[in-house]
Amino acid sequence: MIHLPDHLTEKQKQAYRQRWLNTISLIVRTVVGVFFAAVGLFIYAAFGPTMHSWFEGPEPIPVEEIQRRIAEKEADLDRVEDGIHLETGLIAAEGWETVRATCTACHSAKLVTQNKATRDGWEKMIRWMQETQGLWELGDQEAVILDYLAANYAPEESSRRANLDMDEIEWYILEL
Numbered sequence: 510m511i512h513l514p515d516h517l518t519e520k521q522k523q524a525y526r527q528r529w530l531n532t533i534s535l536i537v538r539t540v541v542g543v544f545f546a547a548v549g550l551f552i553y554a555a556f557g558p559t560m561h562s563w564f565e566g567p568e569p570i571p572v573e574e575i576q577r578r579i580a581e582k583e584a585d586l587d588r589v590e591d592g593i594h595l596e597t598g599l600i601a602a603e604g605w606e607t608v609r610a611t612c613t614a615c616h617s618a619k620l621v622t623q624n625k626a627t628r629d630g631w632e633k634m635i636r637w638m639q640e641t642q643g644l645w646e647l648g649d650q651e652a653v654i655l656d657y658l659a660a661n662y663a664p665e666e667s668s669r670r671a672n673l674d675m676d677e678i679e680w681y682i683l684e685l
């Protein structure tokens with residue numbers, strides 16, 4: 510503590526000390542303030558450019574790019590490879606687009622592609638859906654759809670035994 514002249518009253522000494530303390534306190538606060546400001550400036554100088562990018566978010570996608578992506582997706586929906594329409598799995602034979610438009614409205618095309626039936630059988634399924642599932646009258650399209658289904662999703666004959674080829678058989682004598 511500083512030494513004060515003795516002729517001062519206790520009250521005056523008190524006032525001096527208080528002022529002295531205030532001055533010290535102001536200096537200390539200024540130094541601390543300048544220090545933190547310097548640290549802040551330093552951090553900004555060092556990392557400022559990268560900090561900007563934290564607040565910018567991703568680059569906006571240009572409209573042309575969005576349109577290109579939509580066109581690509583639409584082209585994908587129509588893609589046919591090896592005679593199979595990729596999106597639905599339907600065989601891309603005559604009439605398939607009518608079947609896609611009509612028969613995938615309520616359920617997956619898998620219900621179609623996993624079934625096999627004669628033209629009669631397909632007609633019965635259509636009648637059943639019309640009677641119980643709200644399938645509408647198909648009009649002219651019915652024949653197109655039935656032709657397509659009968660041609661491409663017919664019951665396989667492979668469960669029947671192949672005809673015997675008499676020349677290929679190796680005959681042998683049965684010994685008794």
Ligand code: HEC
Nearest residue numbers: 611612614615616620621624634635638642643644645654
């Ligand atoms: C109005 C809606 C609707 C439309 C359109 C529709 N179906 Fe269906 N279909 C159904 C419903 C509902 C079922 C029963 C689904 C289930 O069992 O999960 C069904 C079931 C089927 C089944 C399975 C039948 C079975 O016995 O398991 C086949 C095959 C089928 N539909 C074929 C077709 C074909 C081919 C077309 C186009 C002509 C078509 N569907 C259009 C509603 C519809």
